[in-house]
Amino acid sequence: MSAVLVVHGGAWSIPDEMAPASVSGVKAAARHGSSVLKSGGSALDAVEAAVRALEDNPTFNAGYGATLNIDGEVELDAIIMDGRTLASGAVSCVKNIANPVSLARAVMEKTSHIMLTGKGANQFAESIGINAIPTDKLVTEYEKKEWEKHKKYFAGVMEEFNTKWAHDTVGAVAVDCAGNVACATSTGGIRNKMVGRVGDSPVIGCGGYANNSSGAVSCTGHGESILKVTLARLILSHVEQGKSVADASRLSLQYMGDRVQGAGGTIVVSPSGQWAATFTTERMAWAAAADGVLWFEYFHTLSCLLSNTYLSPVLIKHIL
Numbered sequence: 001m002s003a004v005l006v007v008h009g010g011a012w013s014i015p016d017e018m019a020p021a022s023v024s025g026v027k028a029a030a031r032h033g034s035s036v037l038k039s040g041g042s043a044l045d046a047v048e049a050a051v052r053a054l055e056d057n058p059t060f061n062a063g064y065g066a067t068l069n070i071d072g073e074v075e076l077d078a079i080i081m082d083g084r085t086l087a088s089g090a091v092s093c094v095k096n097i098a099n100p101v102s103l104a105r106a107v108m109e110k111t112s113h114i115m116l117t118g119k120g121a122n123q124f125a126e127s128i129g130i131n132a133i134p135t136d137k138l139v140t141e142y143e144k145k146e147w148e149k150h151k152k153y154f155a156g157v158m159e160e161f162n163t164k165w166a167h168d169t170v171g172a173v174a175v176d177c178a179g180n181v182a183c184a185t186s187t188g189g190i191r192n193k194m195v196g197r198v199g200d201s202p203v204i205g206c207g208g209y210a211n212n213s214s215g216a217v218s219c220t221g222h223g224e225s226i227l228k229v230t231l232a233r234l235i236l237s238h239v240e241q242g243k244s245v246a247d248a249s250r251l252s253l254q255y256m257g258d259r260v261q262g263a264g265g266t267i268v269v270s271p272s273g274q275w276a277a278t279f280t281t282e283r284m285a286w287a288a289a290a291d292g293v294l295w296f297e298y299f300h301t302l303s304c305l306l307s308n309t310y311l312s313p314v315l316i317k318h319i320l
Contacts, residue, residue, distance in 0.1 A: 002291050003037035003176050004273045005030060007050050009060050009285035010168030011220045011265025021059040022285035027296055027318075029053040033172055034289035034320060043174040043182035043216075044082050044105075050172035051078075051101040051184040058140045062170045063098050065140050066188025068147040069195055074138050076188055077202040078104040083181035083210035083271075090115040090202035096132040097125055101186045104202070106130070115202060143191075150192060169201050171208065171218030173269045181216035181271055183208040183232075190223070199223025205233035212271055214239045221264015221281060229256045235268060245270050249278035256280075294318045 007029045009022050033050030037043070055063025066074045078100035081088040089108025092115060094100050103125050107116050116124055122132065169187035185208040187201040200223040201207035207223075209232035210216035217232040226232075231252055238248035245268040256262045257280055265279030267286060277286040287296040296316055 001177060001179060002273055003034075003043075003046075003174065004269050004275050004288065004290040005033040005037060005046050005050060005172060005174040006267040006269055006275050006277060006288040007033065007054065007170070007172045007286060008218065008220055008265060008267045008277065009054060009170050011263070011279040011281040011284035012168040013281065014283040014285060018059065019283070023296060025054065025057045025059045026285045026287040027294060028057070029172070030287035030289045030294060030296075031320065033174060037174065037176055041176070043176040043180050044080070046174040046176065047172040047182045047184040048080060048101055048105055050174075051170060051186050052099050054170035054172075055099050055101060055186055060170050061168055061188040062186040063100065064138050065143065066138055067143060067191040068139060069189070069193050069197070071195055072147060073195070074135050074188060075193075075195070075197075076100040076186070077198055078184070078186040079202045079204065079208050080104045080108060080184040081182060081204065081208055081210040081216070082108070083183075083212040083216055086211060088114050088204055090204070091117065091121040092198045092202045093118040093196055094121045094125070096135060096138065097122070097130065098133045098138065101184050103130060104184075114204070117198070118196070147191060169207070169220040171220060171267060173210070173216040173218050173267050173275075175216070175269050175271055175273055179212065179271045181210050181212055181269060183210040183216040183218045185218045185220075200226035200231070203227060205230045207232065209233050209236060211236065215245060215268055215270040217266055217268050219264060219266050220284065221279075222262040225256055225260045225262020226264055228260045228262070231256060231264065231266065235266060239268075239270065244276075245274050246276035246278065249276050253278060253280045289320055292320050294320050
């Protein structure tokens with residue numbers, strides 16, 4: 001079977017001035033992850049590589065380019081999951097780590113735990129030789145200005161998320177030639193969030209899930225809403241009941257909107273290589289590498305979205 005990799009750079013109201021960089025960034029990450037699969041790497045290797053590329057790109061709210069909390073600090077969350085074994089690793093409220101997705105993988109592979117948080121996660125990073133990065137090296141000048149501009153503005157996380165100055169999550173899903181699936185998700189959270197706030201991203205079944213029996217999912221959007229409906233696991237439960245990955249994503253996002261008035265997006269891949277990118281926010285940056293073709297889009301309206309996204313005529317494709 002052919003390997004497939006799909007990435008997203010967050011579902012939110014991406015401003016027009018950030019759109020070109022967002023599209024370029026997800027295309028580059030998809031190519032990077034796809035090259036891992038082409039060279040014989042596993043789905044797990046591919047999603048880590050793709051998410052690291054997104055964390056290293058200051059356009060996105062993960063690693064370099066992360067948003068600041070109410071105290072002007074960076075607190076990062078990430079998860080990675082292997083669908084072959086259900087092994088998973090996660091970190092939350094990590095400070096000064098450039099690639100939290102790799103720290104999450106280390107938690108999975110080097111400890112008997114699944115999630116480490118805050119000070120303990122940073123101590124573990126130091127113990128395995130992952131160096132801390134000063135906050136000012138992780139934060140862009142754009143973010144510093146936006147944080148200064150809005151730090152006196154009080155709003156709940158839903159109001160923050162719905163504004164154009166709220167960033168969001170990055171993620172990747174993949175299936176390799178052996179039929180193994182994996183997912184990874186990483187984020188800096190919501191600008192001006194409370195110290196210690198953790199969203200959906202590092203939580204199994206919410207920000208991501210992977211199981212060879214059904215597929216792999218990475219979620220993005222309003223974290224508190226995603227947590228309430230365990231969005232990633234909800235999508236795969238629909239797949240297990242016979243729905244296509246596109247229909248499962250659409251139904252689950254619709255349920256989240258109806259039940260808790262939350263918006264978001266998902267990328268999904270099945271063990272057979274079926275994939276979808278779906279969202280109910282204004283925009284989501286995403287790209288997919290499948291069958292030697294790179295698929296992406298320059299954003300479209302929800303009315304276009306609700307068809308088969310991965311076959312929709314609004315998509316653009318390039319030969320890898």
